[in-house]
Each structure stands twice: as C-alpha cells, then as structure tokens.
Amino acid sequence: MLASSFAGNDTNSAIVERGIQSFSDNMTQKIVDELAVVHIIGAFSAGKSRLVRELLRQHQTALALLPISSQERQTALPLEITYGEVASLQQIDNEKPENTVTLTCFPTREQQMRFDAETHQLRLEIPEPKLLLGNISLCSAEEGIKRLVLKDMPGWNSGDSFVAENPLANGLVGADNISLVYVVRANAVDSQDDLSRLQAIFSAVENGDAFFYNGFHLIVVVTRCDATSEYEPIKQRVSERLQQLAEEIGIEDEFILTVLCVEFGKEQQALNQEVFTEAFWQAIFAPIAEQKQATMAFDWANRIQHWPQNWLIQARLTKSLALVKHAVTFIDQFNKGGEFVANMNNTRLLGLSENERRQKVHNAWLKQVGQWHPLSEAIDELGLDAEHPLAVWWHQYWLAQLRNNLRAIDLLSEKMVQAISKLPTNVSDLQDYFFAQVNADYQQANALSNTHFYCLCQAIEPLTHEANHAKVIATLLSVSMLDAKYADYYHFLKTNP
Ligand SMILES: Nc1nc2c(ncn2[C@@H]2O[C@H](COP(=O)(O)OP(=O)(O)OP(=O)(O)O)[C@@H](O)[C@H]2O)c(=O)[nH]1
C-alpha cells in the first residue's frame, strides 16, 4: 500500500498529535481565578487545622505541606487551600507579590510569626478534585472552572494576631462566601467568647457586610466527640443556641445550620473519617449543590452532543468521502478498455475542422467521465471555523490528506482537457496520442484506491451514520493516529532500506 509523503518537516504523527492536543486544549475548560471562599474559624486548638489535614489526608505525598495541628496555639498566618495540579505551598506578601516564597514544609508557629498576619498569608495548592466547583456562575459571568478556597484561620483567642482578633476584618467581609465553618471542641460548645464572636459575624450577615450565596449556611464541626451517644444532645444544644442567636439578630430566615460531630482521634492513629468528610463536603457545598451537579456532569462528550449544528462534522465528513468516491469513479471511467476516449478514432472525425474535432472529442470524453468540477475547490468549501475545537486536526491533517490524495485527479483532468484542446489534426492514432499525453498522470491518479488514506476513508464511512458525535470524534482521532503512524513507518522503511 502506498503512503503519502511528509508535509513539510513534520511527521504525519506529529501533525495528528498536534491536532489532538489542540482539540484537547480547546475542550479542557480553563480554571479561572474567581474565588468562592469557605472560612474555617473558631477558638485556638479547636481543631481547624486538624480538620484540613483530615480532608486532605489521602494526599500522602504532600503531607509535609499540610497545616500543622498541635496542642498549642498553632496557626498564626491565614492559610488558603485551593486546587492546583501539583501540590505546592507558598508564603505570600499581599502587598508585595514579588516577595512570594515557595516552601518545602509547613512553617512552625514561630516561623509564621515573623510575618505580619495583616499582610501575609500562606497558600496551599493541592490536586484535590473536591476543591473544583465546575463551570458554575458565581459573582461574575466569567466562563471556566471555579475553585474553592478553604481558609484555615488563626484561632480567635490566640491573643497576638490582628487576624485572630478581627474575624470580620480578615476576609469574611468582602469575600464571596459559599458557607462558613465554625470549629469547636465538644467541651466548649457553651463558650461565651465564641458566642460573642459569632454574634459579630451574624450581625455582619444581617447588615449585608458579609456576603453568602443562597442564604447563610453555617457548618459547625464539633471535635473531640468521643462518645457517639453525645452526638444528638450536642447537636441539639448547639442548634438551639445558634438558632436563638440568629433570631435575636434577625437572620433566621436565611440561616441554615448543619452540626457535625466528630472524633478525629490521635493524629498518629487517625481513624478513617470518610463518612464525616463526605458529610462535610456536602454541607459546605449545599448552597451551590444544584449548579455544581449540573456542570460537573457536563463533560466533553456531553458538550459535543450540544454543539451547534454547523459545528457537527458528520456532514463535512460525508462530503469529504463523497469527493473521494467521486474521484475513484472518475478514474474508473477515465480509461475504458485501454482507451482514454473510448471508441474515438480519426474515422469518426473525418471532414471536421480542427476546432470541430476537438469539440467532438471533448464531448465524447465528458460523456465518458461525467462533468468534472475541480476537487480542490470542493475541498476549500469544507473548512471549519478557526474557533472549532477540531479545527487544527481538520485543516492540518484531514483536509491536507484529502488535498494531497486528490490532487493527482485534478491534475489528470486538467492534463486531459489540455491534450484535447491542442489535439493536432495530423495524429495518426488518437489513442496513441492520448496515451502519450496523459498515461503517466493517469497511473499516478489510479494509485488513489491503493493508498492508506483510501483505506481509512472506507473504514470510517459507517461514522457518517453515527448519531453519537463524541464517538465520531473519538474514532476519527484514534484512526487518524493509526493512519499517521502507519504512514511514518512506511516512509521510514522506504527511506532506510
Ligand atoms: N483526640 C482528638 N484530638 C483532636 C481532635 N480535633 C483536634 N484535635 C487535636 O487538637 C489539637 C489542636 O488542633 P488544631 O487543629 O491545631 O487546632 P486549630 O483550631 O487549628 O488551632 P490554632 O491553629 O491554634 O487556632 C491537635 O493536636 C489536634 O490533633 C479530635 O476530634 N480528637
């Protein structure tokens, strides 16, 4: 089987790879920086950082980057946790972003305290899919996948931090909050100090200073609940207390409370907290759950099914294959029983002028092969919009192959038209004349049905009837890769005998 030659310096595989890469880039939605924030607040040593560690426990390789949780006051700088393709921890100077430092392990409290919590923070990026929200619309209409930012805050009463002492000044106000997480030890659920801080936050929600999506969702995580029998009484006590606070402040209509009790256990012998962590994620995403579900199910196969009609490539594929078929029929008709203009000879042209002879031969030829429109012009009409995700593959591979393979047929047709138009009156044998004029081009064109590209066209013909557009594209991309690899291999063998 013949293989087409390389286009420029690229191998066929390189061209297909580029097409597939471009398709993949176009179909992968970019992650935008719009922030949806969930603050984790509470008194020092309540278990805020421990909660974060539990949520990210399966990221074993990033263990050194996770916040330290200890019996002493620990967190001194706010820690942002969000999605990143690779785990990384940075210390950010909000006023001088150029001073950002990448850290290889989580800084101790002493190390953190060298920096001003008002202007500095830590940022942990981690490949945790739970931190991706899908392409939901939050505050702006920006398209792309939104990230969740969890904020592990310094403890309220850790004394020496501006941030810790001003829970309202440290981001709750002004952020696009999805929900709020308040962590409290089981033995501190009656704390007056916590209550007065929550009161300040509830008031900020009431007067609109603190913005929350779809109501004010508060998730209370009660840690160190060692006996499950305590869960219900604790939940009840916390609910009553906070519901009453919401009523006093006048936000009971928008106040949605979830209380989760947990016993994380000793760090070293951490229990499997799967049930708790699932319940936790579900609770914090409750305000955007519907939107999130709708966008997450919208993968690329689904998106292709929803492409506009003029983006679907079946119609263009059908037209491409029709051109190939047309070319093959043309070649079949081109030579009938060894004659390029069948049954034509000098006797039938006797008594005609030079022009009349040429006209008669041309008509006979057209009758034999049918009307001919240059294939290259038909191929030009098959272009895709530049913004079509498959545009690179379609133009650089598919249409280029089509053009390369059908060029010989256009050339043959042109050659024949020229040969007829300059047919001299004194040729002794018409068939000999045409043989000399076009046979070499005919042989070239006739090789089409022997090419790997022709085989490919036959193999993908059933796709033109396939209703599943994603399947069509997936199949096209994979067979084009096989085709390209074959062509490169063939070329390699030919040039390295
Ligand atoms: N046994 C047990 N220990 C817990 C639990 N929750 C937290 N701890 C421990 O309590 C200590 C304090 O937890 P941290 O996560 O550091 O508390 P924090 O709220 O981040 O405290 P600051 O950063 O100082 O504000 C750590 O040693 C945790 O391992 C729990 O449910 N059970």
Ligand SMILES: [Mg+2]
């Ligand atoms: Mg902490």
